[in-house]
Amino acid sequence: MAARPRIKDVAEYAGVSPKTVSNVINNFEHVSERTRAAVQEAIDALGYRVNIAGRQLRQGRTGMITLAVPELDVAYFAELAKHVMAEADARGRTVLIHQTGAVRERELAALHGFDAQFSDGLILSPLALRPRDLATRDRRLPVVLLGERPAEGGTDHVGIDNVAAAREATEHLLSRGRRRIAVIGGAVRGRQGTDRLRTDGYREAMETAGLPFEPDLVVPVDAYHWRDGARAAAALMERDPRPDALLCLNDHLALGALRALHDLGRSVPGDLDVIGFDDIEASRFSVPSLTTVAPDKQQIARAAVDLLLERIEAPDAVELRDQVVGHRVIVRESTGG
Amino acid sequence: MAARPRIKDVAEYAGVSPKTVSNVINNFEHVSERTRAAVQEAIDALGYRVNIAGRQLRQGRTGMITLAVPELDVAYFAELAKHVMAEADARGRTVLIHQTGAVRERELAALHGFDAQFSDGLILSPLALRPRDLATRDRRLPVVLLGERPAEGGTDHVGIDNVAAAREATEHLLSRGRRRIAVIGGAVRGRQGTDRLRTDGYREAMETAGLPFEPDLVVPVDAYHWRDGARAAAALMERDPRPDALLCLNDHLALGALRALHDLGRSVPGDLDVIGFDDIEASRFSVPSLTTVAPDKQQIARAAVDLLLERIEAPDAVELRDQVVGHRVIVRESTGG
DNA sequence: CATGGCGATTACATCGTTGTAAATGGGTCG
DNA sequence: CGACCCATTTACAACGATGTAATCGCCATG
Structure with missing residues (x-):
């Protein structure tokens, strides 16, 4: 040979x-x-x-970028990965995908370039990072953050307006006459993560409508999977009075909740409404189909790739960018659509 | 800095x-x-x-392996990726994930090491490769194939016994009295891909039961997504006589079929049974929950990583391996479980 | 015909690491 | 006391590519 x-x-x-x-x-x-x-x-x-190793050694570039997400079996990230690959492909770059498992150490490893050594840059969707982690990151690796907004600046960011998105979702439920709205996966206090921001948006909508904000109705979860949604929904149905709507912070939670409600003989949207976030493909086919807040995934992917490539070209451009991408509420059967 | x-x-x-x-x-x-x-x-x-580039240049090793799958938004591959990462991690390797989009050119690119230059080896789940592609592959890159069995030998392989799996699934439907069983995503002729092998297993079970094999009941699909399953199921319900069971070659197809049947007012498992393949998490939470053939994903991942690492250590070990991994039918509501 | 200019091509060094082979130095043994 | 052994350490070169700067060769110009 x-x-x-x-x-x-x-x-x-x-x-x-x-x-x-x-x-x-x-x-x-x-x-x-x-x-x-x-x-x-x-x-x-x-x-x-x-030979890319030889080239990288000499000129420090590989033409590859890394996308690091918490979990690929959360459909949102899998779908996002697909868009990122498409956008990168259109610009002649290759994408390497990395899973952090939402473990801080592994997000840090990505940030410090250990897992991304062959990459010219990193698109990171963090879940467990602390603000300080970002402040101390290695500036030589161009980074764009997705989703979670960095508390400390210093890093380009792309995401939707989580507060507005949750507010709109809540308003949709309110407009249907729902009043006791529970939040599955929410967070009342703590750092300004996605969960906290969306809970804030929910709270704004409730208070604007003159309704009380009841922290008890905000239910945290271990992870954003079906089983967690099912468990939380079942627990909420034990409450008295019962919620008449569930605002679930991602579609997996909502789909799990739908199943639990079915088991309990509760009709959706008859007895209560359910709404999710992300608009994954499964939500279009569930029974009932799921009303959800759809972020513009393609635009997120495009913006992330664009920002990253620009940052790679000109690492010292001081101007930091925080790109807010559109979203919309897609009304389906789970809220009477 | x-x-x-x-x-x-x-x-x-x-x-x-x-x-x-x-x-x-x-x-x-x-x-x-x-x-x-x-x-x-x-x-x-x-x-x-x-600096891994320097190291690779000198000693040709990186400690990283590549997993190339058709589509990450097919949950089976996302779940598999998670297992592969876990197994590789336990052995001190890092996994890079690559998406081929089920496009032959990109599967070839992976096989020829273009997308996997930084890797010591490749775990490839092919969909579009032709037998000849494998024969002409670059032997310097250790490769383990998943799923599709290579028609030409020469490459290590890990997978379930697709013929037996489909036979067992069909037998389960037969044991419930179903007789007119349609296959969504099947293939009557053509190369021995997963679709063809599973269709063969179905055929075996039918003929063993003394029932006719009707090629018309085998419906091909464009892709293995919800929408394709929904479309195929709706079309099948136009038939006269109607099928009394749907053997769907993956869970996405089955879940899409469930939705279409719901829209048509058909009860599952009342009017007909539905069964899938892969046991993705969604199938445990759908309404009705889905009976499915569950491959042992963890064992697949472990075997793939083990075989690959052995092949990396000793590229010239002639002995080729074809490791058959276990599977089982998990009976849930969609077949009365 | 000498000179200058410029496009095309090349020699050389270097990126960071590690294999090879040789050097170093302390200790043992006869 | 000298020779030798072996553990430890080191000098050097090389992996494959490309930036820098030098060279080559041709043509236009005076």
Whole structure:
């Protein structure tokens, strides 16, 4: 089995110097047509591909970017990953996907470039990072944060307006006459994570409507999976009086809740409304289909890739950006749609 | 911001040669305790991390492996990815995930190491590869195939017994008195892909039961998503006589079918049974919950990682392995469970 | 015909790491 | 006391690519 050809082999085959081959590969302008053709022919004949390790060693670039998400089996992240790959692809970059498991150490590892050494930059969707972690991050790795807004500035960010999104979702429930609205996956206090921001938006809507904000109706969860939603919904149905609507902070929680309500003989949207966040594909096909707050995933992906590539091109551009992407409430059967 | 420290900086700080630092990093045995401690201290003080590009250039290894799957938003692959990461992690390897989009060119690119240059090996779940593609693959990249069994040998493989799995699923439906069983996502002819093998298993079960194999009941789909299942199920309900069971070749198809049947006012399992493949988390929470053939994902992941690492250690071990992993039918509400 | 200019090409060094082979130095044994 | 052994450490080169700066060769100009 022949060894993988090197640039030197191509050079010998084409009768030029290695550097000339490099010039052809990198589209250097001062290369004669004849030479370019000869080198290209050699490349094709030998099946040459650049060795990215060698290139990175020399010029520090790989053309790859890393996307680090908490869990791929949360459909939102899987769908987002697909969009990010598409956008990156359109710009000639390759995406490596990494899972942090929502573990702070692993998010840190990504941030410090340990898991992203081959990457020119990182798109990170953090869940467990602390504000200080960001302040001490290694500035040499261009980073764009998704979702969770960084408490400390210093890092580009892309996300939806979580407060407004939750407010609108709550207003939708209120407009349907719901009054006792529980929040599954919410957080009343603590750092300004997604859960806290969405709970704040819910609270705003409630208070604007002249309704009391009852912290008891905000139920935290361990994780954002079906089972957690099912468990929380079942527990809420034990309450007296019972909630007449569930604002679930992602679709998995909402879908789990739907199942639990079905088991308890509660009709959705007859007895109560359920609404989720993310608009994953499953939500269009559940019974009942799920009303949800849909972030514009494609725009998130595009903005993230764009910001990152710009940051890679000009790492020292001081101007920091916080790009707010659109969202909308998609009304389906679970709220009578 | 100081530049990233190199091995040379650590060496100077510790007062030893670069090679000694390398020896410490790589746990070379003939290093005195004193020296080791001094070097370790320097590493900690400077925050040194090895540069993988440099290492790969020199020794050709990175400690990373690539997992390439068709689509991450197919939950089975997302769940599998999670298991593979866990197994690799336990063995001190890092996993890079890659999406091929089920496009042959991209599966080929992975196979030829273009997308996996930084990896010591590749776990590939192919969908679109042709037999010949495997025969001509670059032997220098260790590869383990998942799912689709390679028609041409020459590549290690891990998967379930698809024929047996489909047979058992069909037998389960037959045992419940179902007779007109349709296959959504199946293939009557063509290469021995997963769809074809499962259809063969279905056929075996039907014929063993003395029932006719009707090719018309095998419905191909464009992709294995909810919408395709919904569309196929709706079309099948137009048939006369109507099928009394749907064998869907993955859970997404089955869940989409459930929704379509609900829309048509058909009761599952009252009017007909539905069964899927993969046992994704959604299937435990759908209404009705979904009977499904559950492959042992963890064992698949473990076997794949083990085989790959062995192949990386000893690329020339001739013995090829085809590891068959267990599966079982999990009976839930959609077949009366 | 000498000179200058410029496009095309090349020699060389270097990115960070580690394999090879050689050097160092302390201790043992005859 | 000298020779040798072996654990430890080191010098050097090389992995593959490309930036820098120098060189080459051709043509226009005076």
